Amino acid sequence: MMNNIDIKTLTVHAAADALAAGKISATGLCQAYLDRFDAVDGKVKAFLKIDKADILSRAKAADERRAQGKALSPYDGIPVGIKDCIVTQGQTCSCASKILEPVVSPYDSTVVARLKAKGFIPMGRLNMDEFAMGSSCENSAFMKTANPWDLNCVPGGSSGGSAASVAAGEVPAALGSDTGGSIRQPAAFCGVVGLKPTYGRVSRYGLVAFASSLDQIGPMTHDVLDSAIILDSICGHDSKDCTSLPEKCDSFAELVKSVEGKDLSGMKVGLPKEYFGAEGLSPGVKAAMEKTIETIRGLGAETVEVSLPHTKYAIAVYYIIATAEASANLARFDGIRYGAREEARDLIATYFKSRGKGFGEEVQRRILLGTYVLSSGYYDAYYLRAQKVRTLIRRDFENALKQCDIILTPVTPTTAFKFGDKSDPLQMYLSDIFTIALNLSGNCGISVPAGICPETGMPVGVQFIAPALQEDKLLSAARIFELNRETKLFTPAL
Amino acid sequence: MGAEHNIDVSYVAGLARLEIEPAAMKRLQQDMEAIVDYIEQLKELDVEGIEPTAHAMPLANVWREDVAGETFKRETMLANAPGTVDDELLKVPQVLPGEGMA
Numbered sequence: 001m002m003n004n005i006d007i008k009t010l011t012v013h014a015a016a017d018a019l020a021a022g023k024i025s026a027t028g029l030c031q032a033y034l035d036r037f038d039a040v041d042g043k044v045k046a047f048l049k050i051d052k053a054d055i056l057s058r059a060k061a062a063d064e065r066r067a068q069g070k071a072l073s074p075y076d077g078i079p080v081g082i083k084d085c086i087v088t089q090g091q092t093c094s095c096a097s098k099i100l101e102p103v104v105s106p107y108d109s110t111v112v113a114r115l116k117a118k119g120f121i122p123m124g125r126l127n128m129d130e131f132a133m134g135s136s137c138e139n140s141a142f143m144k145t146a147n148p149w150d151l152n153c154v155p156g157g158s159s160g161g162s163a164a165s166v167a168a169g170e171v172p173a174a175l176g177s178d179t180g181g182s183i184r185q186p187a188a189f190c191g192v193v194g195l196k197p198t199y200g201r202v203s204r205y206g207l208v209a210f211a212s213s214l215d216q217i218g219p220m221t222h223d224v225l226d227s228a229i230i231l232d233s234i235c236g237h238d239s240k241d242c243t244s245l246p247e248k249c250d251s252f253a254e255l256v257k258s259v260e261g262k263d264l265s266g267m268k269v270g271l272p273k274e275y276f277g278a279e280g281l282s283p284g285v286k287a288a289m290e291k292t293i294e295t296i297r298g299l300g301a302e303t304v305e306v307s308l309p310h311t312k313y314a315i316a317v318y319y320i321i322a323t324a325e326a327s328a329n330l331a332r333f334d335g336i337r338y339g340a341r342e343e344a345r346d347l348i349a350t351y352f353k354s355r356g357k358g359f360g361e362e363v364q365r366r367i368l369l370g371t372y373v374l375s376s377g378y379y380d381a382y383y384l385r386a387q388k389v390r391t392l393i394r395r396d397f398e399n400a401l402k403q404c405d406i407i408l409t410p411v412t413p414t415t416a417f418k419f420g421d422k423s424d425p426l427q428m429y430l431s432d433i434f435t436i437a438l439n440l441s442g443n444c445g446i447s448v449p450a451g452i453c454p455e456t457g458m459p460v461g462v463q464f465i466a467p468a469l470q471e472d473k474l475l476s477a478a479r480i481f482e483l484n485r486e487t488k489l490f491t492p493a494l
Numbered sequence: 495m496g497a498e499h500n501i502d503v504s505y506v507a508g509l510a511r512l513e514i515e516p517a518a519m520k521r522l523q524q525d526m527e528a529i530v531d532y533i534e535q536l537k538e539l540d541v542e543g544i545e546p547t548a549h550a551m552p553l554a555n556v557w558r559e560d561v562a563g564e565t566f567k568r569e570t571m572l573a574n575a576p577g578t579v580d581d582e583l584l585k586v587p588q589v590l591p592g593e594g595m596a
Contacts, residue, residue: 106570199550213549242556243549316533327510334511336586338574346588348511356513364512365525371510372501372526373533385536387546392539394547425525426532442550468551 007032008169009491012226013253015172016074019066026062026077030055030121033079037170040494045145046155046165048084049092050124055079058121065119073233076119080230081165081174084125085132085208086217088112091122095208096140097130099339099358109206110241111175111217111234118233123171127161130360131330132182132210134158135428136417139362144419147190148492149458153416156186162220163190168494173221173230177207179214180318181411181435184447187220188411188461191449191490193478194220195227198468199442200245202231203238211325212243214318214439224448224479228252231471245469252475259476260483265300267477270404274311275434282414284453288460289410291486292450296408299484301477306400306407310392314437315429317393320373320386321440327370333358365425390440397441397465406477407465410434411447415458434463442468446478449490459490501526 005018018024034052041047062077071077082088085095087105089112094100112122129139137145137160145160147153148168155164159176163186166174176183178196187194195218202217209215219230232253238244271293293303335341335354342353359367373382400407411434422428438445447461464481466474503523507514514522572578577585 102576103574106566106573239556239558243551243553245551310539313536313539316536319529320533320536331511335576337571337584339576341576344587346590347586350587351511352513355511356515359512361518361522364514364518365522367510367512368503368506368522368526369529372506372530375506375509382533382536384546385539385541386533387548388541388544389536389539390547391544392541394550426528429529440547440550 007036009222009489010169010172011222012075012078012172012229015078019077020074026059026066027056029077030059030079033123033171036168040148040168041170043146043151043494044148044164044168044170045143046081046126046161046168046170047124048094048096048127048142048161051091055121055123062119062121072117072119075229075233077121078119079121079123079171080115081124081126081162081171082112082122083159083162083174083176084128085177085210086111086175087206087208088122092125093208094125095131096128096142097359097363098141099333099335099354101340103338107206110203110238112206114234120233126159126165126174129158129160130363131208131326132158132177132179133326133362133366135181135185135431136422137161138419139360141360147416148494149191149416152418153458154189154419156189156416158182159194159220160186163187163192163194166190166192166220166222167492173219173226175217175230175234176220177215177217178439179210179322180439181432183218183220184411184435184445184461184463185432187447188449188459189416191459191492192220192222193224193227193449194218194447195231196438196445197231197235197471198245198444199439200243201235201249201444201469201471203241203244205238205240209329211322212329213325214322216439224446224475224482225253225256227446228256228475247469249471252471255472256475256479259479262480263299264296264477264480267301267406268404269296269301269303270306270400270407271303272306272308272311272400272407272409274308275409278413278433280413281410282453284415284455285410285413285460288451288453289462292408292462292481295485296481299480304404306403308396308400308437310389310396311433311437313389314393314440315433317386317389317440318432318436319369319429320382321390323366323370324374324383325370327367327374330359330363330367362425393437394441397437397443401467405466405473409463409465411461411463415453415456415460438465444468444471444474446474448478448482449487450485451487501530
């Protein structure tokens with residue numbers, strides 16, 4: 001606590017208000033976060049690296065600008081945590097992999113450059129599953145991040161460090177990346193908000209590619225308004241990413257502020273029957289879903305049952321397409337131009353050894369699977385067929401979203417599980433059932449904390465889904481729900 | 495069921511230029527077979543006449559003027575190299591297998 005500000009729950013918008021009112025300086029704010037880091041990160045292990053001197057010198061510069069009336073934005077001097085697969089100039093970018101451990105980025109990703117242009121301070125390198133492959137952060141080559149709600153549980157993944165750092169109050173917001181749920185699932189596990197924008201909203205320049213047709217960067221924050229603020233700061237067209245969309249987007253925060261005090265009357269919310277009848281949906285998650293449905297009905301929303309008939313095929317499609325793209329994207333890591341090299345007798349042997357030693361087992365497994373499904377004689381049977389089923393999944397969403405404005409679903413079948421609980425890779429993949437289809441269809445989605453599971457004491461998230469490019473609808477509904485849900489605060493005891 | 499796929503993991507690893515530890519080979523073989531068994535379920539579906547989706551958003555080629563832009567300095571790019579020669583070249587292992595090079 002300082003000047004009645006509790007750093008653990010401080011939002012970006014409240015920090016901006018405090019800075020504007022002169023209640024706090026950027027230096028004081030950043031120092032408070034660094035103190036919090038010193039106090040808890042030994043237990044949480046969210047950060048792989050942190051450059052304290054760089055953060056404090058940027059904070060000092062922000063204070064000087066504000067004193068001269070030249071603040072870059074209301075957010076000048078507020079730190080944002082960065083997942084280790086998004087490059088920041090002058091900092092390491094290992095993707096939590098040994099093969100990239102020595103690499104220092106010579107440039108800023110577009111998202112980091114845009115955050116800096118608003119005065120946000122990139123804070124540290126946040127832990128993740130190696131190359132974003134995993135759902136628990138257990139696949140990091142360097143350390144396991146813990147869930148701040150229960151240190152024996154995983155924070156989720158792959159953006160586990162991002163989710164845990166925000167939940168633990170070490171940073172007010174963080175960037176994650178989402179290929180099959182890697183923002184939304186850890187957000188649900190850690191009781192924070194996680195937004196996967198429409199594919200193409202946010203530039204991927206400087207995001208180390210996992211599966212290029214699915215990857216999207218997004219914010220992880222304490223509340224929906226903060227996600228809108230960060231989205232405004234990072235989204236919009238970028239000539240350095242040929243999949244970047246031209247649509248203008250810079251006023252989501254204004255919109256989200258304008259819905260405060262409003263209800264959901266006139267909104268039709270679709271409930272996909274395949275998601276609610278899913279096997280393995282735990283009682284705690286089910287109860288939170290039912291409570292959420294009751295809350296939104298109480299707010300005037302009409303609920304309708306919709307169908308996403310190809311739901312059961314989404315995981316199979318995903319693990320063909322994502323691994324195929326990954327096997328191609330990760331071919332560039334060979335120990336020649338950058339990264340860790342294992343010397344061997346000749347060039348080819350050096351590739352084999354560097355990649356064999358540099359990649360962890362899950363990454364190797366996915367490279368093998370992706371290489372297999374693309375290999376001669378199997379392409380039509382697996383990869384091409386998966387792309388066709390992807391079309392069916394996309395049509396499912398198009399049809400369902402004709403009958404409603406947004407869709408409401410669970411994020412995960414259970415709350416955060418314990419370390420080592422899912423040692424079988426296929427079992428781990430199956431836990432992504434509710435998040436994966438969105439990346440295949442290109443829609444936008446957000447995970448919002450909805451309640452606490454009485455059995456496990458862990459937070460439960462719900463997912464809102466909107467058509468592509470309708471973040472306005474998505475964020476408005478999520479914000480109205482957030483302001484009216486029964487459980488108000490999601491703060492771990494840590 | 496897994497055995498019917500006969501996945502030759504060492505062949506696939508060769509294509510992917512991956513040296514697999516002998517201890518991991520058996521485990522990877524079993525995992526791959528279980529995962530391929532699982533993805534086989536896509537064969538239940540009739541996909542005749544369905545267009546494949548490569549990208550969720552329609553994409554068009556992006557053109558720009560052929561104008562030289564700013565590039566990284568050589569020392570910046572070589573700073574991440576595992577080995578250099580005279581601070582201006584990447585040092586690489588022998589490219590062609592065989593004797594006689596040093």
